[in-house]
Amino acid sequence: MMIRAASLPIEVNLLRFSRFLQSQGIGHRINEESGLQVIWVEGEQQATVVREALASWPFDEESSLEGHAASSSQSLFNPVGLLRQLIQAFLRAPVSFSLILACLLVALLSLLGTQPQRVAVLFYPVLDNTGLFPLLASIDSPVKMLRSLTPMLLHFGELHLIFNMMWLWYFGRQLESAQPRWLFIVLLLFCSFVGNTAQYLTSGYNNFGGMSGVVYGLVGYTWVIHTFMPRSNLLINNKMFVVFVVALIVMEVVASSWIASAAHLGGLVAGLIAGMGVVGHYRFVLKRAVIGR
Numbered sequence: 001m002m003i004r005a006a007s008l009p010i011e012v013n014l015l016r017f018s019r020f021l022q023s024q025g026i027g028h029r030i031n032e033e034s035g036l037q038v039i040w041v042e043g044e045q046q047a048t049v050v051r052e053a054l055a056s057w058p059f060d061e062e063s064s065l066e067g068h069a070a071s072s073s074q075s076l077f078n079p080v081g082l083l084r085q086l087i088q089a090f091l092r093a094p095v096s097f098s099l100i101l102a103c104l105l106v107a108l109l110s111l112l113g114t115q116p117q118r119v120a121v122l123f124y125p126v127l128d129n130t131g132l133f134p135l136l137a138s139i140d141s142p143v144k145m146l147r148s149l150t151p152m153l154l155h156f157g158e159l160h161l162i163f164n165m166m167w168l169w170y171f172g173r174q175l176e177s178a179q180p181r182w183l184f185i186v187l188l189l190f191c192s193f194v195g196n197t198a199q200y201l202t203s204g205y206n207n208f209g210g211m212s213g214v215v216y217g218l219v220g221y222t223w224v225i226h227t228f229m230p231r232s233n234l235l236i237n238n239k240m241f242v243v244f245v246v247a248l249i250v251m252e253v254v255a256s257s258w259i260a261s262a263a264h265l266g267g268l269v270a271g272l273i274a275g276m277g278v279v280g281h282y283r284f285v286l287k288r289a290v291i292g293r
Contacts, residue, residue, distance in 0.1 A: 008036065
């Protein structure tokens with residue numbers, strides 16, 4: 001027998017919230033009663049989860065998105081409307097937005113990687129690659145440290161760029177909203193360094209690039225937070241995580257010669273480690289069930 005979990009005004013759009021509940025494995029149905037939308041679930045425990053999720057759900061953002069969708073045919077070609085949307089996107093996730101903009105500018109300068117000499121300064125520095133510790137010891141200047149991060153800005157081809165930017169925005173905007181921004185920046189830098197360094201050590205060359213290692217780091221990090229702190233309301237599930245892992249394996253088997261698979265794996269491992277560290281800090285030190293600012 002299903003029980004009533006919550007009631008909301010009829011004008012509230014519950015489509016995205018319903019999809020979120022499905023991703024959490026919460027069976028439910030929504031119907032209309034006396035001008036209200038009623039959410040029904042199968043037990044009191046699930047009802048509690050629904051109420052807690054509703055308390056922090058960003059309905060204001062959804063209303064804004066609906067307003068944009070309703071006038072999309074008009075605003076899509078309206079420079080003022082487009083500029084307004086870009087500003088809103090920047091204010092929502094400034095770090096992710098700035099990274100995407102930087103990648104687009106580098107792609108334009110390098111003609112999507114066909115003219116790599118134009119952006120050679122962004123390649124990983126030539127360091128001692130006989131082992132991890134000799135490599136770390138050879139990073140003897142801030143410039144070399146910075147260049148160990150900048151390969152994430154390089155992309156080679158349209159699909160490479162589009163795939164990485166799409167997932168960077170998908171995970172980045174969630175994490176920037178859910179946790180302190182400085183923590184998100186540290187996560188990006190950590191995943192970038194680990195992924196790039198893993199690729200350099202395994203390949204022996206430095207003319208590689210892409211945001212893929214960072215994206216896989218965000219996947220691993222988000223999945224850990226979702227798994228051990230589900231009330232943080234991050235949009236990922238086990239199926240999505242498995243798809244990314246399977247894709248990583250397929251890329252290694254089918255296209256290992258021209259895919260920076262070590263960067264993908266290094267970023268993923270870095271994200272998983274960072275996620276476990278953050279979960280441990282929030283759960284056992286701060287005694288909190290959700291990440292937050």
